[in-house]
Amino acid sequence: MATITVHNSLKPGAPVPFVPKEEGKISWYACGPTVYDLSHLGHARNYVSTDIIRRILTHFFGYKVNFVMNYTDVDDxxxxxxxxxxLLELEKQKSYTPEQIHDLVSKAFQAYAKSSLPLLLSEDNTANLDESSYQELKDAAYSRILAGGTLSGEGKPSDAEAKVKMHLNNMDSAAQSLKNGASLEGAEEILLPYLDSLYKETIDTSDQTMFTDLTQAMEKAFNDDMIALNVLPPDAVTRVTEYVPQIVSFVEQIIKKGFAYEADGSVYFDIGAFEQAGNSYARLRPESKNDKALQEEGEGALSKSLEGKKRSGDFALWKKSKPGEPYWPSPWGAGRPGWHIECSVMASDKLGDQMDLHSGGVDLAFPHHDNELAQSEAYFHDCGKGEHTWVNYFLHMGHLSIAGSKMSKSLKNFQTIQDALATTYTARNMRIVFLMGRWNDGVEISPDMRKQADSWETMLDNFFANIKAKLSEAGSATAAIKDLSLTENNSNGLTEELKQAKKDLTAALSNSFDTPAAMQILLKLVRNANIYMNDKSTQSNLQPVEAVARWVTKIVGIFGLDPSAQPPYEGLGWGPANPIAAADVDPQTAVKPYAAVYETVKKEVESLDLSESPIKVVLEQQSPEAEFAELEKSGERDVEKLALPFIRATSRLRDELRGVISSGATLDPKLKQTILALSDRIRDYDLTDLGVQLDDQADKPSLVKFVPAARLIAAREEKAGILAEKARQKEEARKAREKAEQEKLAKAKMPPQAMFKGDAKYLEWDAEGLPTKMADGCEVPKSQQKKLKKEWEKQKKLHEEYLAKA
Structure with missing residues (x-):
């Protein structure tokens, strides 16, 4: 196997050699989602990038990867x-008057401002804040943030400013609701925390279905998103609620070793004892070790009132459950697992006391992953044997940011994966965007990045369409090329380019999975293949281009860019970005649109008066139905191949129509116009709408290409738009010319003796109508007389020309 280096967060800096503990095998634990809401593009960045690395290790480098992922299904x-x-459901069941609802929402409005937007309030009370005063107070307190500035007035906006904007948006909605009479639905974001503060301890949590209903629904939604993004499923999945007894035992063992202590029903990890035993804490992010904000975030919003810690940095392994929280039995009383302990227990259960890879989003490095490491290494600590190594390589995926802030649910600055796939992306072009950035770097999706990704995808789309069309035109793809090697013409430039690309790609992927470099290598090779394919001197030998296409197909398959492809990715080209699985294809249903187009075109051609044309013979000879039946009988399920008999038959009829026009035969003008219109419609509408592009060729049948219908339709509409704009400009120019001619004619009708009469600037004129005195009684200056005389003579000439034509 090739020597691989990886960016290991445990050893910051340059990539380090990757050496699994067992040759040819990799154990890998990935932190999965906390299943409380729909997943967003930030999650897609994490899990798609993880999937890409996993696919490269498995299908490019040949490792057997045991990939384990968890679902956090109990969490603050x-x-x-x-x-x-x-609580909201219970509140809606109460019989409130409109006045009582308004009062409830008003109290929630003020409570929300007090906890989340303190600058809105006066120093000692909230009396001045209501829906009427809110806008003025908001503008005064947060104008700098609203204008794109920062809370401090320095630097660039980040998560803190994004959080303020999120809170202001919630207050905006609530203020509008109050102005409109107030309703529970219109003010949910500010009402929910208020209700929680009033009634949380009254909720009976002995029935945990209120929690499991949420987590099970969100887990299913996450799985659906991953399938849609072509992310491979884990080899094993773990859930916190299925591991509570093991978690209790794990915590007990840490206590026995002296690295944890119980306090008031909770258990805390003792960082001081851990370090005194010769272990290192916060190895991933030592600079964050004393960051109180991150420590509090790691403990969770419901843990602020837990007491008994020896040090502020000590973190909870087991939390005492308060009223309104789910609970399980333990030696320390009713409680629930801390956030970090879950991954230590589940990963160790599946992968043992040491694993090769552990991955997650970079925002998990501290405190989550650092705490995982500490408590796991404490559990496996063997006095006298030195520090235990639980994880050999930590991979942290860079997060996705929006206007400088990481995309997150807590900031509400996210687009869900479902929405993104429905409105903005296909799974393929989203993955291309992520491939164009380093997996461990932050990504901010810009218009320029989207444009580059779209261009890359279009280049490969066109390349695959062209080579498949040319191979189909030549007969069939050469089976001898399927091993991706070339046995002839080794001096061929494209062959050498392919050999070099293979070496370069191996080097790029060996260098910490450098996918941006890999994408450029593929792009360069495809460009060179296009040049070769368009060179008339080499067009008869398609084998080198086919070899390139098959190798590129293999790599894009490995990268997960073809949802329909399966290892070892030996096909040619990629399928649709959102395909129907081959096994689900009903041939008769799949070809119905293509067969319908052929039947329509056939009937229209038969109705034409072309008895002297060879087209009648073509109509009699063609039998696409029989060709399709043979393909169906053979078990073929590739929609393009199944549709090809009908497409070729349609294209051939169109070629014959074009031949009638170009033959020079005398045709009735109406018939000629009908043929031209039919020929254009077949190409630009009938087949375009099915994702089929026809390229006209001189003295050869049209080249049939399969191109995404959306792209062809967009190109057609763009062309129509350009033509419409040209027509509009032409019409405007015609109208401008007409107007100019009319103005010129109107001017020519005027005798020169009358042209200055009536002008208020002048008081007297001579016999020819030239001004002699200004309005103030002064003589017209000589310099102005000369100018007026020239204008008069010009008008005289223009008027004489008019009279001559009249």
Whole structure:
């Protein structure tokens, strides 16, 4: 195997050699989602990038990867969301008058401002804040943020400013609701935390379905998103709620070793004892070790009131459950697992006391992953044997940012994966965007990045369409090329380019999975293949281009860019970005649109008066139905191949129509116009709408290409738009010319003796109508007389020409 280097967060800096503990095999644990809400593009960045690396290790370098991922299905976020949802349901069941609803929402409005937007309030009370005063107070307190500035007045906006804007948006909605009479639905974002503060301890959590209903629904939604993004499923999945007894045992063992202590029903990890035993804490992010904000975030929003810590940095392994929280039995009383302990227990259960890879988003490095490492290494600590290594390589995926802030649910600055796939992306071009950035770098999706990704995809789309069309035209793809090697003409330039591209790609992927370099290598090779394919001197030998196309197909398959492809990716080209699985294809249904187009065109051609044309013979000889039947009988399920008999038959009829026009035969003008219109419609509408492009060729049948219908339709509409704009400009120019001619004619009708009469600037004129005195009684200056005389003579000439034509 090739020597691989990786960026290992445990050893910051240059990539280090990757050496799995067992040759040819890799154990890998990935932090999965906290299933409390729909997944967004930030999650897509993490899990698609992880999937790309996994595919490269498996299908390019040949490792057997054991990939384990967890679902966090008990967590502060889950508890809060499920509990608040239940509280809102209960609140809606109460019989409130409109005045009582308004009063409730007003109190929630002020409470929300006090906790989240303190600058809105006066120093000692909230009396001045209501829906009427809100806008003025908001503008005064947060104008700098609203104008794109920062809270401090320095630097660039980041997560803190994004959070303020999110809170202001929630207040905006609530203020509008209050102005409109107030309703529970219109002010949910500010009402839910208020209800939680009032009634959270009244919720009966002995029935945990309120939590499991949420987590199970969100887990299914996440799985659906991953399928849509062509992310491979894990080899094993773990859930926190299925591991609570093991978690309790794990925590007990850490206590026994002296690295944890119980306090008031909770258990905390003892960082001081851990370090005194010769272990290192915060190895991933030592600079964040004393960051209180991150420590608090890691403990969770519901843990602020837990007491008994020896040090502020000590973190919870087991949390005492308060009223309104789910609970399980333990030696320390009713409680629930801490956030970090879950991954230590589940990963160790599946992969043992040491794993090759651990991955997750970069925002998990501290405290989550650092705490995972500490408690796991404490669990496996063997006194006298030195520090235990639980993870050999930590991979942290760079996060996705929006206007400088990471995309997150808590900031509400996200687009869900479902929405993104429905409105903005296909799974393929989203993956291309991520491939064009380093997996460990942050990504901010800009218009320029989208444009580059679209261009890359279009280049490969066109390349695959062209080579498949040319091979189909030549007969069939040469089976001898399927091993991706060339046995003849080794001096051929394209052959050498392919050999070099293979070496370069191996080097790029060996260098910490450098996919941006890999994408450029593929792009360069495809460009050179296009040059070769368009060179008339080499067009008869398509084998080198086919070899390139098959190798590129293999690589894009490995990268996960073809949802319909399967290892070892030996096909030619990629399928649709959102395909129907081959096994689900009903041949008769799949070809119905193509067969319908052929039947329509056939009937229209038969109705034409072309008895002297060879087209009648073509109509009699063609039998696409029989060709299709043979393909169906053979078990073929590739929609393009199944449709090809009908497409070729349609294209041939169109070629014959073009031949009638170009033959020079005398045709009735109406018939000629009908043939031209039919020929254009077949190409530009009938086949375009099915994703089929016809390229006209001189003295040869049209080249049939399969291109995404959306692209062809967009190109057609763009062309129509350009033509319409040209027609509009032409019409405007015609109208301008007409207007100018009319103005010129109107001017020519005027005798020169009358042209200055009536002008208020002048008081007297001579016999020829030239001004002699200005309005103030002064003589017209000589310099002005000369100018006026020239204008008079010009008008005299123009008027004489008019009279001559009249």
């Amino acid at each position: 976020k889950i508890i809060i969301k499920a509990r608040r949802k239940r």
